[in-house]
Structures are given as structure tokens and as C-alpha cells.
Amino acid sequence: MRRTTIALLAALEASVSTLIGYGVALVPLMLLWAIAFGLAAPIDVFFRVAGDLWLLGHGVDVTVRLDAVTAATVGLPGADEAFTVTLPLLGFAVLTFAFALRIGRRATQGGNPVVGAAAAVVTVGILGGVMGALAATEAAVPSPWQSAVLPALVMAAGTLVGIARAFARLGWATDATTSVVRGWVDRLPRVAVDGVRTAVRVGVGAAFGVIAVAALLVVVRIVLDHATIVGLYQTLGAGVDGDATITMVQLALVPNLVMWAAAWILGPGFALGAGTTVSPAVTLIGPVPGLPLLGALPPGGAPLGVLWLALPVLLGFAGAIAVAASVPVHEEAPWWTTLVVGLGSGVVAGALLGVFAAWSGGAAGPGRLAEVGPDALLVAASAAASVGVGALAGVFAARARARNAMVDAPREPWVEDPSPVA
Structure with missing residues (x-):
């Protein structure tokens, strides 16, 4: 497929992803405008708010000035x-990322992944910058440079992951840029390439394993506390239009809640305001x-308490065993390369x-609401330590098992060459 065609298709799909995300924010606001305001309020305000929500969902800071x-x-x-x-509404970013995965895969299948990715990233950057300029009002002002950069970064990350997945499944593309990268990779020692690939696969697998368990935990908590959630809806008394808007905001926050649950599993937990904490050891919150x-939200300390901390260790161990089994053992590789792979995971x-x-995480409002979400450094340190311990044990166990199998494997008996000597 020609590069121009791939670029146009990628730009079109990136534009569609932006419009869909914007539409998801706009539809409940239109219900609010029609039902609560009787079509009397200025409609442009709701279009601007939808833009603010979409930008906020991609991490763009929005400065707010409330009336008295x-x-x-x-x-x-x-x-x-x-x-x-x-505080980003990450549901919008997840939607953009999902479209980006498809763009990266399709561009790779077309033979020009870099061209497709670049077209998609530039398109989203332009649309984000335009949306930031049009959405700015005296009440809410999105950061101009973030509006153009951060949505484009989400698109870039998604296309890169989509390209990498397509390479793993279909092989390297043949365009010039990809060929240069492949040449660099081919010149590296095979031991180093296999080690990096193993560390990345184990680390990424363990990280998403924690996130998957966190998502399941969020679902379980919602099912168990559905009566409380319904009661809070009734207490708010927002009406059909207001409930639709609140539901949209909550759905956009679900990825945030999943990540907060992952931080809870890892130990550091998260905050819902200054001076609050929600963790397996203790839950201390005020007005939310x-x-x-x-x-x-869990009402108190978690069942099993700190035993949740064993989960990332087990994921690291299991991932290392599973991945290392598919990687060839290099007899010339010293023991410390296995140590580096475990620590790298x-x-x-x-x-x-x-x-x-x-x-x-981020600031959800003024005052005490300026601190919402997990401490990123603590989460990173906890994940690195727990997954690293499990991965170390797993890769050394896999190394020992592979070497034992090589020693114990039956060898072909030596047979003398019957051919006559000339």
C-alpha cells in the first residue's frame, strides 16, 4: 500500500477516534441542556465543557474559576x-489508545508503520490544540501546550504498541526506518537481545497481571456495594439528565479506579484528599x-491484610517461569546475565x-481535594521490589531446570563412518 494512502487512512481514523471521544462527553451534556435547562442556556457552553472533559481525560491541566x-x-x-x-478522566485516554493500537497494526500490515503512526500523532496533536483553544473560557482554561502534546502522546504510545504487536505476529516491516532499526538490533549480541526481550515480557506481563486483578477487585466491590451506590444516586436527586452526566464521568474514571486498586494491592494505597489513605493495612478517609x-470503597482494613503483597511476587515468578521456558539457553551466558534479567523485569x-x-492521580478540586490518587514513586518502588524478587526466583529456577535438561538429555550414539578411505 502506498505511503500516501496509509497516511490518509491513519489521519482519518485518528480524527474519528477524537470525534467519538468528544461525542461521548457531549451526549450527556446535551441531555442536561435539553432537560434541565429547557434548551434556554447558551449551547456553546456545553460544547466547550465537552472539550474540557476530553482534554482532561488525556491529562491536560484545566484552570477553573468558580463564580461566587x-x-x-x-x-x-x-x-x-x-x-x-x-485529575484525568482516563476513560477518554483508553479510548484513544484503543484506536491507536488499531492504527499501528493496520499501518504495519500496509508496510509503512512509521508513516501511519506519524500521520495519526500529528492529526491528534492538531485537533487537541484546536480543541484547547476553542474550549477556553473565563471559567475553565485548558493548558494550550498540553492540549496539543498530551493527546498526541497517547496516540503515539498506542501506535507504537500496536506496531510492536504486529511485528511480533507478522515480522518486521520493510520500510526504510524499520529496516534501519532492525539492522541495529541484529548487530547486538543475541544474549543481550534475548535478555531484554525476556525482561520486558516478564515485567509487562506482571504489571498487567496486577492491573487485571485490580480490575476484578473493582468489579467485585461494585457488585457487593451496589445497594450503597444506588442509594447515593437517589440521595443526589440529579434527575435523568444529571444521572447520565454523573454516570459518564464515573465511567471515564473507571480506569483511574482500577489503577488505584492496583496501588492498593501493591501496598502504598491511594488518597482521596489531603491526610487520607486507603490501603490494605488501614483505611482513613474523611468527606469524599x-x-x-x-x-x-472498602470500609476498613482488607481481609488477608498484607498477604495481598504476595500477589505481584507470584506474578513475577510465574511470568519468569513461563517466558524463560520459551527463550533458548545460551551456554556462554554467565550467571549474572540471569540476575540482570530478573532485576530488569x-x-x-x-x-x-x-x-x-x-x-x-492529581488534583480534583481546591483545598484538600488537591491530593487524589496514589503516590507514584511508592507504587513504582513497591512494584519493582515485589515483581523483581519473584522474577529473580523464576528466571534462576528456569535457568537451572533448562541446564539440567541439557545435561540429562540423551545424546546420539557415535557411529563410525563406514565409507572407505580414499
């Missing part, structure tokens, strides 16, 4: 002054934002979960 009446209703210190909301979904898992933790 609203600030008095909020009742938080600092609400009467300008404050910055940095009025979102019904927060009714699923922990570093990869810690870096990945630390970045996700940092992205999932």
Missing part, C-alpha cells in the same frame, strides 16, 4: 480562587467527592505501574 455562588456551594477552602484540576461509585514493572499511577 458556586464557590460558596462547594464549601471548600480556596474554591473562591482559581485552582487547577489535574459526591460520586456514587465511591460507595464501593522488576524495573520494567515498576516503571510501567509508576507511570500509570502518576497519570491516574
Whole structure:
């Protein structure tokens, strides 16, 4: 497929992903405009708010200035002054990332992954910058440079992952840029390439294993506390339109909640305001934002307590055993290369979960709400240590088993060559 065609298709799909994300934010706001305001309020305000929500979902900081009446209703210190909301609604970023995976895969199948990825990233960057400029009002001002950069970074990350997955499944592409990268990789020692690949696979697998368990934990908590959540909806009395808007915001926050649950599993937990903590050891919270979904928070210390900390260790161990079994054993590789692979697995898992933790938290409002989410450094350190310990044990166990199998394997008997000597 021609490069121009791939670039146009990637740009079109990136534009569609942006419009879909924007539409998800806009639809409940249109219901609010039609039902609560009787079509009387200026409609452009709701279009701008939808833009703010989409940008906020990609990590863009939004500076908010509340009017005197609203600030008095909020009742938080600092609400009467300008404050910055940095808590992202990660559901929008997940949607963009999902489209980016598809763009990266399709561009790779077309033979020009770099061209497709570049077109998609530039398109989202332009659309984000335009949306940031159009959404700015006296009440809410998105960061101009972040509006152009951060959504594009989400698209870039997704396309790169999509390209990597396509390479793993279909082999390297043949375009010039990919050929140069492949040449660099081919010149590296095979031991180093296999070690890096193993560390990345184990670290990424363990990190997403923790996230998968966290997602299951969130679902279980919602099912167990559904009566509390429904009661909070009824207490708010927001009506059909208001409930739709609140539900949209909560659905966009589900990835945040999953990452907070992962931080809870790892030990550091998360905060819902200054001076609060929710962890397996202790739960100490005060008044929380009025979102019904927060009714699923654990009321106290967790069952099994710190035994949850064993989960990432087990994931690291199991991942190392499974991945190392598919990697050839290099007889010339010294023991310390196995040590580096185990430690590297922990570093990869810690870096990945630390970045996700940092992205999932931020300021949700003024005053005490300026601290919401997990401590990224603590999450990264905890994940690196626990996954690293399990991965170390796993890779050394796999190494020992592989070498024993090589020693114990039956060898072909030596047979004398019957051919006559000339």
C-alpha cells in the first residue's frame, strides 16, 4: 500500500477516534441542556465543557474559576480562587489508545508503520490544540501546550504498541526506518537481545497481571456495594439528565479506579484528599467527592491484610517461569546475565505501574481535594521490589531446570563412518 494512502487512512481514523471521544462527553451534556435547562442556556457552553472533559481525560491541566455562588456551594477552602484540576478522566485516554493500537497494526500490515503512526500523532496533536483553544473560557482554561502534546502522546504510545504487536505476529516491516532499526538490533549480541526481550515480557506481563486483578477487585466491590451506590444516586436527586452526566464521568474514571486498586494491592494505597489513605493495612478517609461509585470503597482494613503483597511476587515468578521456558539457553551466558534479567523485569514493572499511577492521580478540586490518587514513586518502588524478587526466583529456577535438561538429555550414539578411505 502506498505511503500516501496509509497516511490518509491513519489521519482519518485518528480524527474519528477524537470525534467519538468528544461525542461521548457531549451526549450527556446535551441531555442536561435539553432537560434541565429547557434548551434556554447558551449551547456553546456545553460544547466547550465537552472539550474540557476530553482534554482532561488525556491529562491536560484545566484552570477553573468558580463564580461566587458556586464557590460558596462547594464549601471548600480556596474554591473562591482559581485552582487547577489535574485529575484525568482516563476513560477518554483508553479510548484513544484503543484506536491507536488499531492504527499501528493496520499501518504495519500496509508496510509503512512509521508513516501511519506519524500521520495519526500529528492529526491528534492538531485537533487537541484546536480543541484547547476553542474550549477556553473565563471559567475553565485548558493548558494550550498540553492540549496539543498530551493527546498526541497517547496516540503515539498506542501506535507504537500496536506496531510492536504486529511485528511480533507478522515480522518486521520493510520500510526504510524499520529496516534501519532492525539492522541495529541484529548487530547486538543475541544474549543481550534475548535478555531484554525476556525482561520486558516478564515485567509487562506482571504489571498487567496486577492491573487485571485490580480490575476484578473493582468489579467485585461494585457488585457487593451496589445497594450503597444506588442509594447515593437517589440521595443526589440529579434527575435523568444529571444521572447520565454523573454516570459518564464515573465511567471515564473507571480506569483511574482500577489503577488505584492496583496501588492498593501493591501496598502504598491511594488518597482521596489531603491526610487520607486507603490501603490494605488501614483505611482513613474523611468527606469524599459526591460520586456514587465511591460507595464501593472498602470500609476498613482488607481481609488477608498484607498477604495481598504476595500477589505481584507470584506474578513475577510465574511470568519468569513461563517466558524463560520459551527463550533458548545460551551456554556462554554467565550467571549474572540471569540476575540482570530478573532485576530488569522488576524495573520494567515498576516503571510501567509508576507511570500509570502518576497519570491516574492529581488534583480534583481546591483545598484538600488537591491530593487524589496514589503516590507514584511508592507504587513504582513497591512494584519493582515485589515483581523483581519473584522474577529473580523464576528466571534462576528456569535457568537451572533448562541446564539440567541439557545435561540429562540423551545424546546420539557415535557411529563410525563406514565409507572407505580414499
